[in-house]
Amino acid sequence: MSPQDREIAVAIIRSFDARPEMLIQLLHGFVDKFGFVSNDAVRLIADELNVSRADVHGVVSYYHDFRTEIPGRHVVKICQAEACQAMGSRKLTEHAEQRLGVELHQDSEAISLEPVYCLGNCACAPAVMIDGKTWGRVTSDRFDALIASEMDA
Ligand code: FES
Known part of the structure; x- marks a missing residue:
């Protein structure tokens, strides 16, 4: 994740007050902005929300909307x-x-x-x-x- 993308990602997380109960909404924010939720994003979200990576990964992998690869054009x-x-x-x-x-x-x-x-x-x-x-x-x-x-x- 580039420093610029990281800045944007942190802004998305903080726009939801970094509240764990807003995880799904902020993941939608990531998909809207970046098109997918990368491993770096999972790590950053977990750190910012003070939850485990497994918690974030579990939600990402459960919902079809949260792709983990760069989408096609x-x-x-x-x-x-x-x-x-x-x-x-x-x-x-x-x-x-x-x-x-x-x-x-x-x-x-x-x-x-x-x-x-x-x-x-x-x-x-x-x-x-x-x-x-x-x-x-x-x-x-x-x-x-x-x-x-x-x-x-
Ligand atoms: S079942 Fe509702 S749009 Fe396909």
Whole structure:
């Protein structure tokens, strides 16, 4: 972690008054700012909150949102929750893995393909999020069209 990033990281932690009960919120702050929670970040958070690294690591590894690796330039999330599964999200995921050349939970330099468990778009299942934008009723063809348009945008 560079000295500049460390300064930013400490500011994030202190914006939550370095309170251990705010761990999840401040981890979201790290992901928003840096895109992931590095080992250095885990160490720094533990020191600042005066908790063990295992405590921080346990929370980071429990929640899918807290990635520990640098994400690809584009982040594609496919909903794997019940309503989307009933409408074909598993098949769509297989298609996406082939189309993007990465498996679910994997990153390439260009793309991170992630599962998500409900995007609040159940009525328009299956749902997909591409770089923070949610799309519904995504077929394989529509997925390809979205990837082409959103990745070039
Ligand atoms: S179950 Fe997929 S958006 Fe809710």
